[in-house]
Amino acid sequence: MSLKKYSEKRNFEETSEPKAEIKKSTKKLRFVVQRHxxxxxxxxxxxxxxxxxKSWAIPKGPSLNPSDKRLAMMVEDHPYDYRTFEGTIPEGNYGAGTVSVFDEGTYEPLRENVDEKGLLKELKQGDLKFILHGNILKGEFALVRFKNAEDNSWLLIKHKDDHAVTQKFDSENLVPEAIKKKGIEWKKAHQ
Structure with a gap:
């Protein structure tokens, strides 16, 4: 795993984003979804x-509705400590804007007899299946890479399970107004 691209894109004298260090959780594997x-x-x-x-940018945000197949563009690896990052990335820096944690928790492989090495193999094959244990996102999901496309084009899909919903799902409806306002104000000030 390389955090080289992550480091190359950032000026750590200007941004409070965590520096590139490889670390592991001590217990269960962690996930985070950040609103950027x-x-x-x-x-x-x-x-x-x-x-x-391992990181993907999802323009419309994740969904609990299995009918929603969300485009997920794979981006550079981020350091483990990034999972708790919230704040403002200053103008003139890569990813300038506001970042807040939307959801977080643990996750595990969906398939039996699959460990972390098995997850890495699934990732390489472009068919990653897992169970999220978050505050908002729960249950079975899949990340599937587009065939005959660049390696970074994926779909995030919610499986039909007890945590799935059938009504329209918009992540923005679960974001506090203060966080939305902060992002809108930052964008207006930096257009």
């Missing part, structure tokens, strides 16, 4: 694997 109000609002979905956070 930058040049465009999106959600960053991150799964701990091999001491880093």
């Amino acid at each position: 109000h930058a040049s465009r609002l999106h959600y960053d979905f991150r799964l701990e694997m091999d001491g880093v956070l």
Whole structure:
């Protein structure tokens, strides 16, 4: 796992984002979803694997409705400590904007007899299945890479289970107004 791209894109003298260090949780694998109000609002979905956070940018945010197949663009690995990062990335820096934690928790492989190495194999094959144990996101999900596309184009799909919903799901409806306002104000000030 390399955090080289992560480090190359950041000036740590200007941003309070965590420096590139490989670490692992001591117990269960962790996940986080961060709301990132930058040049465009999106959600960053991150799964701990091999001491880093594998990361995808999801323009419309995750959904609990299995009918919603959310585009997820794989981006550079982030350090494990990024999972708790909240704040403002200053203008002129990569990803400038506001970041807040939307959801977090633990996750595990969906398939039996799969460990972290098995998850890495699924990731490489472009068919990653897992169970989230978050405050908002719960149950079975899959990340599936587009066939015949660049390696970074994926879909995040909720499986039909006890945590799935059938009504329209919009992540923004679960975001506190103060967080929305902060992002809107930052964007207006930096257009």
